[in-house]
Amino acid sequence: MTAYPPDRHDFSRSAPVRLWEDGFAPDPHRYYDALRAQGPIGWAELAPGVPAYVITDRRAALDVMHDTRTFSHDPRGWEETVPPDSPVLGMMRWRPNALFSDGAAHLRYRTTLIDVFDLVEPHDLRGRVHRAVRLLAGRIGPRGEADLVADFSRPLMALVLNDLFGLPDSQSDRLNEGLGKMMEGGAQAVEGETQFAQYVLELVAAKAERPGDDLPSRLLAHPAELTCEEVTWQVFLTLGAGYEPTANLLSNTLSRILGNPLYYSTLTNGARPVMDAVVEVLHHETPLANYGTYYAREPVAIHGVWLREAVPIVVSYGALGQFAERYVTGGRSPKDASHLSWGAGSHACPVKQHVLLLVTEAIERLTQWLPDLDPVLPRERLAWRPGPFHRSLSALPVRFSPRSPASPADPSGVRT
Numbered sequence: 001m002t003a004y005p006p007d008r009h010d011f012s013r014s015a016p017v018r019l020w021e022d023g024f025a026p027d028p029h030r031y032y033d034a035l036r037a038q039g040p041i042g043w044a045e046l047a048p049g050v051p052a053y054v055i056t057d058r059r060a061a062l063d064v065m066h067d068t069r070t071f072s073h074d075p076r077g078w079e080e081t082v083p084p085d086s087p088v089l090g091m092m093r094w095r096p097n098a099l100f101s102d103g104a105a106h107l108r109y110r111t112t113l114i115d116v117f118d119l120v121e122p123h124d125l126r127g128r129v130h131r132a133v134r135l136l137a138g139r140i141g142p143r144g145e146a147d148l149v150a151d152f153s154r155p156l157m158a159l160v161l162n163d164l165f166g167l168p169d170s171q172s173d174r175l176n177e178g179l180g181k182m183m184e185g186g187a188q189a190v191e192g193e194t195q196f197a198q199y200v201l202e203l204v205a206a207k208a209e210r211p212g213d214d215l216p217s218r219l220l221a222h223p224a225e226l227t228c229e230e231v232t233w234q235v236f237l238t239l240g241a242g243y244e245p246t247a248n249l250l251s252n253t254l255s256r257i258l259g260n261p262l263y264y265s266t267l268t269n270g271a272r273p274v275m276d277a278v279v280e281v282l283h284h285e286t287p288l289a290n291y292g293t294y295y296a297r298e299p300v301a302i303h304g305v306w307l308r309e310a311v312p313i314v315v316s317y318g319a320l321g322q323f324a325e326r327y328v329t330g331g332r333s334p335k336d337a338s339h340l341s342w343g344a345g346s347h348a349c350p351v352k353q354h355v356l357l358l359v360t361e362a363i364e365r366l367t368q369w370l371p372d373l374d375p376v377l378p379r380e381r382l383a384w385r386p387g388p389f390h391r392s393l394s395a396l397p398v399r400f401s402p403r404s405p406a407s408p409a410d411p412s413g414v415r416t
């Protein structure tokens with residue numbers, strides 16, 4: 001048994017901050033404050049009876065993310081300690097993919113993914129995004145009202161990803177449903193994971209039989225010679241890692257823009273780039289709020305805390321951004337105040353440039369098609385979906401002048 005020196009804080013008997021509670025989604029900052037009150041690393045629960053260390057300090061986060069000798073991304077030791085029906089397993093259980101691997105296996109998967117995503121040229125991605133926006137704007141335009149989460153951000157991501165992964169638009173609802181349930185980590189998480197897995201299995205089997213000009217076919221053909229099963233797991237990862245967080249980044253950014261009339265009018269005038277709003281979201285409402293998950297290879301003390309093995313160490317990108325917000329507002333130097341929303345170190349998000357292009361293009365294009373979007377609710381009355389991992393709007397209702405767009409509206413149009 002490991003002896004824990006008395007000068008180090010050992011959380012095992014402290015009351016955890018319950019990130020699974022109903023109160024977390026409407027007011028995450030209260031929970032981050034409680035975690036921060038415990039020091040750079042706090043003690044939380046991701047689900048009832050599933051404890052985790054949560055890092056709320058930038059230096060401590062980087063120390064963990066950059067130290068692959070001390071910290072692993074492989075959850076299998078932890079998995080043995082949780083009930084097989086735990087709702088967080090859908091998001092956290094081991095699979096042979098880049099995210100849950102270390103060392104040579106990680107390098108092989110990650111390099112292959114980067115190679116195939118690098119073949120997606122910016123102008124090609126832009127074209128796919130424009131096509132999807134046109135389709136959705138054509139669908140909602142005549143109605144004069146819409147929920148930008150259900151009618152725009154989520155279907156847009158399903159359309160763009162299905163397009164990149166070589167599936168027809170008609171399949172996008174299945175993707176939406178399975179992933180949504182899994183990400184909430186609630187009672188339907190297991191069902192969602194099963195639906196999503198079935199979707200991916202069918203997709204890769206179809207591409208193995210009849211390759212096309214799409215991401216799964218390129219993964220199958222890559223000289224790294226991933227097996228069909230390995231490709232299936234990389235597709236499972238990239239669709240999951242891509243769909244929900246990007247849809248949420250899109251909705252959260254739209255809500256910030258629409259919630260601020262001055263911002264929105266300058267935006268449609270072209271004076272303030274959409275990218276500014278995206279960066280604001282990455283600081284203040286980052287979509288992957290608590291999901292950089294590491295495991296100590298053996299008990300280790302950092303920043304005054306003992307971290308046991310087989311207990312998740314979660315980097316709270318949400319809490320880190322909140323700290324940045326206060327730090328800057330307090331008038332002090334912002335030198336340490338930038339967000340870490342793409343992660344850091346060897347597992348950092350490999351496609352952040354693609355994502356930034358996708359989100360900014362989608363918003364710019366939407367506001368050209370429908371230039372007078374008007375939020376139905378003030379921002380403080382918007383509801384957020386439950387779950388410890390994400391920051392995800394339930395709905396973003398808007399009104400606008402009904403339009404049957406044959407072409408985008410005059411881009412100089414501003415809100416009246």
Ligand code: HEM
Nearest residue numbers: 098099110238241242245246291292293341342343347349
């Ligand atoms: C099409 C969209 C996206 C795709 C395909 C994608 C893909 C990936 C992949 C494959 C990884 C694992 C890399 C590795 O382990 O080596 C990853 C990690 C990560 N991604 Fe993305 N991602 C997307 C969007 C986003 C968005 C919108 C965010 C948040 C703003 C995000 C944040 C992250 C973070 C924080 C990690 C590291 C997680 C960790 O350390 O455990 N990603 N992403």
